Amino acid sequence: MTDKLFEIVEEPILLEDMIKKVKRREAGAITTFIGTVREFTKGKRTVFLQYQAYKPMAEKMLAQIGKEIEEKWQDTCVAITHRVGRLEITEAAVVIAVSSPHRKAAYEANEYAIERIKQIVPIWKKEKWEDGDEWIGDQLERIEYPTGQPNIKE
Amino acid sequence: MINILLFAQMQEEVGKEKIAVEMEKTTVKELKEYLQMHYKLTQLNESMVAVNEAYALENDEVKTGDTVAIIPPVSGG
Numbered sequence: 001m002t003d004k005l006f007e008i009v010e011e012p013i014l015l016e017d018m019i020k021k022v023k024r025r026e027a028g029a030i031t032t033f034i035g036t037v038r039e040f041t042k043g044k045r046t047v048f049l050q051y052q053a054y055k056p057m058a059e060k061m062l063a064q065i066g067k068e069i070e071e072k073w074q075d076t077c078v079a080i081t082h083r084v085g086r087l088e089i090t091e092a093a094v095v096i097a098v099s100s101p102h103r104k105a106a107y108e109a110n111e112y113a114i115e116r117i118k119q120i121v122p123i124w125k126k127e128k129w130e131d132g133d134e135w136i137g138d139q140l141e142r143i144e145y146p147t148g149q150p151n152i153k154e
Numbered sequence: 155m156i157n158i159l160l161f162a163q164m165q166e167e168v169g170k171e172k173i174a175v176e177m178e179k180t181t182v183k184e185l186k187e188y189l190q191m192h193y194k195l196t197q198l199n200e201s202m203v204a205v206n207e208a209y210a211l212e213n214d215e216v217k218t219g220d221t222v223a224i225i226p227p228v229s230g231g
Contacts, residue, residue: 054161060208117230117231118230119228122225126162135162135166137226
């Protein structure tokens with residue numbers, strides 16, 4: 001484990017390491033969020049996911065989210081690690097840990113972090129289906145862009 | 155020379171991770187128009203652009219030595 005609070009990695013993420021990064025004497029709460037690879041989306045079976053990141057910028061954007069959180073919820077400490085490469089069903093793609101003196105801030109800040117990741121962090125996932133694959137084209141998963149086909153606009 | 159980084163579907167469409175464009179000075183908007191003319195990039199219109207790892211606006215300047223990334227809608231998490 002590294003001591004980097006905001007990181008893009010290729011290896012599996014260990015939850016215990018993430019907790020260690022934010023654990024401190026002033027904290028009365030630590031919340032963790034684990035984003036995992038889901039097998040079925042609207043009845044369609046995913047075989048595995050392939051994540052790609054613009055690594056240096058993605059780490060900067062994760063750090064920016066950490067900064068936003070520290071401004072909104074004082075005395076919080078945030079660590080976020082996102083994994084890239086091939087991920088199998090049930091594996092963790094992202095882990096967010098937040099510590100704070102009281103639980104409410106830790107819960108709220110943790111949810112804020114995952115929402116912001118889906119908006120501003122340059123990471124993309126490609127779904128491998130049983131009958132093909134596609135890059136998922138929208139951070140809020142409203143739009144998908146099938147490979148080799150024209151754009152689908154809302 | 156301006157280095158342009160491509161990701162996800164657009165990287166597959168062009169078959170390269172990186173394109174070098176011989177330009178001294180331009181804007182984000184003009185660079186997007188240039189790419190639109192020379193490459194078939196289906197997601198260019200809905201993509202954001204980052205210059206030297208920070209999101210940029212259409213009228214921002216881009217100069218030789220800069221690294222420009224075309225950022226299609228992200229899907230991390």
